[in-house]
Amino acid sequence: MELAQLLYHGCMDWIKLEKLLSFLLRHSPETLNLNMDASGWVETDALVKAVKFKEPKFDLKFLQKIVKDSQKQRFSFSEDGSKIRANQGHSVKVDLQLSPADPPETLYHGTVERFLDSIMQEGLKKGDRQHVHLSLDLQTAEKVGTRRGKPIILTVSAREMQQDGYVFYVSDNGVWLTENVPPQYLDLQLS
Missing domain, CATH: 3.20.170.30 (ADP-ribosylation fold)
Structure with missing residues (x-):
């Protein structure tokens, strides 16, 4: 999906913004000139600024609400809140620093x-x-x-x-x- 299709003009739309965040944090951070580190983290302030440029009503509080209230819990903030990343689903190479886990039977x-x-x-x-x-x-x-x-x-x-x-x-x-x-x-x- 192209960036233009993910942006909703006129007013903020939760689903479209969540899809935009997924696109940026899983697949293409460079689309809005965001720098992603090797662990998939992007500076929270930079993300807010980049999305706000396209959607003026977007702010940190709205981003925090998406992260907190999203049914799928796709995103996480760093402990201090200065960074954000997708929890999984990346097509760009990142090291989420996950430890091996013992799965259930099925x-x-x-x-x-x-x-x-x-x-x-x-x-x-x-x-x-x-x-x-x-x-x-x-x-x-x-x-x-x-x-x-x-x-x-x-x-x-x-x-x-x-x-x-x-x-x-x-x-x-x-x-x-x-x-x-x-x-x-x-x-x-x-x-």
């Missing part, structure tokens, strides 16, 4: 039917992102799958994967991450 992935054959043959791949995203519960996976149509839920034998040497991480907002999920660890979740 994790879930929401998708749609048109991708199912490919996934069952090739597994889940990270594509242009740094990790495959997995959910702890069926409801979250269903919400993820719903974004593209009627959801199909896959179960991931996460503990078995870990025993076979695969590494898992958990982002600050509870999304489970791994490099890929080979097809032998996947099953179709039946309703």
Whole structure:
């Protein structure tokens, strides 16, 4: 999606601003001349100033509200609030400094039917992102799958994967991450 499509002219729109922040903090900080460090952090003041230039009503309080109240909890501030970053989903290379975590027995992935054959043959791949995203519960996976149509839920034998040497991480907002999920660890979740 292009930057122009993400900006809403006239008044602030929560969803469009959240998408803009995702675009800037996950994929393209340079679009608004933002500098991202190796851990994915951007100076909060610089972000507010850059977005405010495009959306004059935007300010630090609105940014804080998005970070605090966003249902998906996509963003985090540094401890002192001087920096902000996306919790996961980056297509630009960043080191989120996550430690390996022991996954539960099963994790879930929401998708749609048109991708199912490919996934069952090739597994889940990270594509242009740094990790495959997995959910702890069926409801979250269903919400993820719903974004593209009627959801199909896959179960991931996460503990078995870990025993076979695969590494898992958990982002600050509870999304489970791994490099890929080979097809032998996947099953179709039946309703």
